[in-house]
Amino acid sequence: MSKTYKSFFKQNITPVSLDQYVSKICTVELKEYLKINDIVYEVDSKAENGMTFSRLLNYKYSDTLKKMDPDYLVALVTEVIPNYSCLVFCPTKKNCENVAEMICRFLSKDYLKHREKEKHELIKNLKNISSGNLCPVLKHTIPFGVAYHHSGLTSDERKLLEEAYSIGVLCLFTCTSTLAAGVNLPARRVILRAPYVAKEFLKRNQYQQMIGRAGRAGIDTMGESILILQEKDKQQVLELISRPPENCYSCLVQEFTKGIQTLCLSLIGLKVATNLDDICHFMNGTFFGVQQKILLKEKNLLEITVESLRHLTEKGLLQKDTLFKSKEEHQYNFHITKLGRASFKGTIDLAYCDILYRDLKKGLEGLVLESLLHLIYLTTPYDLAFQCVPDWMIYFRQFSQLSPAEQNVAALLGVSESFIWKKASGQAVKKKVDKDVVNRLYLSFVLYTLLKETNIWRVSEKFNLPRGYIQNLLTGAASFSACVLHFCEELEEFWVYRALLVELTKKLTYCVKAELIPLMEVTGVLEGRAKQLYNAGYKSLVHLANANPEVLIRTIDHLSRHQAKKIVSSAKMLLHEKAEALQEEVEELLRLPSDFPGIVSSSIEKA
Incomplete structure (x- = not known):
């Protein structure tokens, strides 16, 4: 550590205890x-x-305004915008949209003239990334410099809106509490619409995080936050602003299944620690180990570690071998089993590894390959399915449109059309059906429809789900599909899934028509650019690798020389990597015994 840094640390950071520090640094004055x-x-x-x-x-x-805006939001925001930026935190996503529309309804027409051309360009860009679609709320609010920001937006929409806000084209965001963490969008004024997040009263840490958005270092000399409250919440709010922040605790203590057991499996899988003494020594050095006296009351760290190892052994993820045996004690060395390695390599949540193994095993008995639905079901994330609440009428409508092969998938999973109809019509259901399987199949329908239509907007309307939710589902499924692939690679009995999941993972990752996938593997080529290239005759990786950058510039709209060179270079590199991989495969096959001539011959022809 340099002398300058040491001096800075001494002047500005005060140690309070072993694991707590209080900073005196405040770059911008904040008034609450x-x-x-x-x-x-x-x-x-x-x-x-x-x-x-x-x-x-x-x-x-x-x-009229008093009735529509009893909290004086219009008054508070117009004191700041459009010259300065403002954030209005709302309790729910729907409230964000309603507040944005309400504020714009009462803003002066003069706001329409502020950076008018840039706002028009923003609307145009939003339409371009959404195949010509634009949210009606944003269409109305953006001309006034106002937009909502929550998880219902796609990542591309959020990125464009955030960029516009950062440069002052947008001056007001109505947003949920998620914007307070992880997104650097400061404001001159932050308004908290209510001291609640959904129906839960604010915690001190949440309040601090939100008001911390106020103040723009290097731009403004001050920032201010305004918390709107009712008389009934006054005492609770006064207690909130005066109390210290909540303590930070290790997440390992919250769920032992996800925490300590996963850590133990990783330690043994990586051979960092393979016996109880070494594992306990490691555990004592974790944040959880430091806090064990505070967090553990009934059991100590050793007992919890032993219990976790026993649980992993009983589940068949670990095995133990005796290192030495004496009258006083037995010392065991742990090693990871094939199932444990599959879970470890696939980073499968230990709460679901048993269910995944059972689902894949059952799938081998009658895997339906006439459509992608069965494979998609197997790669739909369990955690998202457990949180899902299906719209039963939509569920029934989608179910009734299934082909015979797709209906066969539902039958294999134990979900019947009559069950969905009874749920949709509000009838009592006597037959017991696994709720998690039903929910997971519903999300599979969403993903299956999305892969067929490759248009988030249409699927969003069809299932009445936010665009951002569908995009998160797609991202989660692509990630989980890759995890399931790694899981299957470690277990020989699931060899049949390997090639299938490689292709499915690509489809879920890119979510475009099959012919565009090879082009989208090239660095810097997204869906819009891939469509341009395909329509211009560059239909494969070979075509793109052999392209002339100068011709590309003249052929493809809005493509710079730098981008064209980067695309061609990336395509050449990718083609070279694929050729090398095929060459290695051929050389390996040539080393096989002579009783495999047919396999070698066909592989050489393929290369």
């Missing part, structure tokens, strides 16, 4: 306010009740 009715109070720790009178909101409200 509370608003009750039309009175604004400043948070003041020295005051008797924690706040002092600041001002009375002086804004002329019509009767």
Whole structure:
């Protein structure tokens, strides 16, 4: 550590305990306010009740506006925008959209003129990435410099909106609490619509994270937050702003299945520690180990570790061998089993590895390959299925459109059309059906439809689900498909799945028509660019690798020389890698015994 850094650390960071530090650094002054009715109070720790009178909101409200905006949001945001940026945190996603529309309804027409051309360009770009589609709410609010921001947007939409906000084209975001963490979008003023996240009252850490968005270092000299509250919440809010942040605890203690057991399996799988003494020594050095006296009351760390190892052994993920035996004790060395290695290599959640193994085993008895539905079901993430609440009428509508082969998949899984109909019509269902299988099949329908149509907007309308949710489902399925592939690679009995899952993972990753996938493997080529290249005659990796960058520039719209050279270079590199992989395969086959001439011959022809 340099002397300068040591000096800075001494001046600005105060150690409070072994694992806690308090920083004195504050780059921008932050003022906290509370608003009750039309009175604004400043948070003041020295005051008797924690706040002092600041001002009375002086804004002329019509009767209509009072009815539509009882919290004076229009008054609060127009004090800041459009010259400065503002964030309004709302309790729910739907509330974000409603508030954005409500504010725009009462904004002056002058706001439409502020950076008008750039807002028009933003709308155009949003349509381009969404195949000509645009959310009606955004279509109305963006011209005023206002937009909503929550998980219902796709990642491309969020990226464009965030960029526009960062450069001042958009001056107001109505958003959920998720924007407070992980997204660097500061504002001059942050408004908290209510002291709630969904139906839960704010925690101190959440409050601190949200108001921490106020202030733009290097741009503004100050920032301010305003928490809107009702009289009934006043006492609870005063306690909230005065209490210290909640303590931070190790996540290993929350769920032993996901925490300590997974860590133990990883330690043994990586051969970092293979006996109880070494594993316990490692555990003592973790954050959980440091906090064990606070977190553990009934059992100690050794007992929990032994219990976790016993559980992994009983599940068939670990085996133990005796290292030495004495009158006093037995010392065991642990090694990972084939199933354990498959779970470890596939990074499969230990809560689901048994279910996955059973599902894959059952799939071997009657895998339906006339459509992708059965494979998609096997790679639909379990955790998302457990959280799913199907729309039963939509479920029934989709079920009734299945082909005979697809209906066969549902029958193999134990889900009948009559069951879905009874649920859709509100009838009592006597026959017991696995709820998790039913939910997982519903999400499989969403993914299956998406792969066929490759249009998130149409699928969003068809299933009445947010675009962002569908995109997260697709991303999760692509990731889980790759995990299941690695799981199957470690277990010989599942050899049949390997080639199938390689192709399915590609389909889920790119979610485009099959002919575009080879082009999208090239660095820098997304769906829109792949369509341009394909329509221009560059239909394969070979065509792209042999392309002339200068011709590409003239043929493809909005393609720079740098991008064209990068695409051709990447295609050549990818083609070279594929050729090398085939060459290695041929050389390996040539080393096989002479009783395999047919295999060698066919592989050489393929290469």
